[in-house]
Amino acid sequence: MVSKIVENTELHLLNEVQFLCFLIEEDGELYATNVFKVREVVHYTDVITKTEGEDNGVVLGFITMRGESIPLLDLRRWLFYNPESKVNNLKEFSINSSKELVVICEFSGYTVGLKIYSVKRIIQRNWNEVITGSQYGFQKNGKVIATTKFDDGKIIQILDVEKMLSEVFPMVSGDESIGMQTLERINSNKIILLAEDSASVTKSMQFILEKFGLRYYTFPNGKGLLQFLEQSDNVQSIGAVITDLEMPVISGFEVLKQMKNDKRFQHIPVIVSTSMSSDSNIQMAKSLKADAFITKLKPIELEFELRKILEHTSL
Structure with a gap:
């Protein structure tokens, strides 16, 4: 399945993206x-x-893969999870499957396992075919970051996995985390x-x-x-x-390419904020003349780069 993935560089040059499509219940809605x-x-x-x-x-619980202990999350339970509620008994929303089919994900420096019902397949779409927000009415408490369409026209709901991480493990991006508490004013x-398509990440970045x-x-x-x-x-x-980097409509790669090829804007430092673990993403961004790289949900990294850029360039 994953062997079908096209090289990152080819996709980015075409402003395209690939999604793993799956179900969380038999004959249910499509997610990706x-x-x-x-x-x-x-x-x-x-x-x-x-x-x-x-x-x-x-x-x-936790699963063990090649000696690594990885938290296992029930993806269907998360869709019904309300972090503001004191009572969250989610057993009735569990994925009903005799097999533990798990998607191992890596983003923002963390590894998690997501239990799903079944895999459909990998699809490739241009970012222009990806609609931000919940245009088709799928609110899911902001957990659906965007939508696109399957080959048969069925709606695919693209999940905000960064939001999942911050909701289930609030210490990762919480306002009271150690990383947040040590931040100081930049002169x-x-x-x-x-530019960020995840509402939860945007909120943390604003803070x-x-x-x-x-x-x-x-x-x-x-x-x-x-x-x-x-x-x-x-x-x-x-x-x-x-x-x-990965955003609907126009990606961060296109932002880099246009800014660094335009004499009006090429002097502006561009910091790439990414949850991707792939080295090819970084190499591609470097080739487009990105000035710095930070991992999402790592405020100390952002402070270091902004302080280096800004403290000697006040108006």
């Missing part, structure tokens, strides 16, 4: 995640180490532009930038950011651009 966040798909037959307490949450009056005391504008994809640059009458006021 970016295939470059997927390390492997396995039928897990070994022991699952149960978590302490009652078996009613999103985390089913600069320049404006930061942020971080406010801790720095910086002014900023946020955009749900690269198109909005590039339009802002085109319409700006004071490009010198922009201190840095922070962009995700």
Whole structure:
């Protein structure tokens, strides 16, 4: 299955993406995640180490893959999980399957296993065919980040796995985390532009930038950011651009390519913020002249890069 993945560089040059499509219940709705966040798909037959307490949450326990202990999450339970509720008995929403079919994902420096019902297949789409938000009415409490269509026209709901990580493991991106508490003000009056399609990551990034005391504008994809640059009458006021790589409509790779090939904007430092673990993503971004790289949900990395860029370039 994963062997069918096209080389990253070819996809990025075409502004295209691949999604692993799957079901979480028999004859149910189609869901997907970016295939470059997927390390492997396995039928897990070994022991699952149960978590302490009652078996009613999103985390089913821990599986062991090649000596690595990985938390196993029931994806269907997460869709019904409300982090603001004190009562979350999710047993009735469990995936009903006799086999442990697990998607091993790597993103933002973390590895998790996602229990699903069955795999459909990998599809390839241009980012223009990916619709941000819940245009087709699938709200899922903001857990669906975008939609696209399967070959038969059926809607595919693309899940916000970064939101899943922050909801199930709030210590990863919580406002009171150690990484957040150590952040200090950055002495600069320049404006930061942020392109990020995940609402949960955007919220965390806004909190971080406010801790720095910086002014900023946020955009749900690269198109909005590039339009802002085109319409700006004071490009010198922009201190840095922070962009995700994989985004609907216009990706971060296209943002890099357009900015660094335009004399008006090529001087603006571009920081790539990515949850991808693939080295090819970084190599591609480097070839497009990215100035720095940070891992999503790692505020200390962002502080280091912004401080280096901004503290000697105030207006």
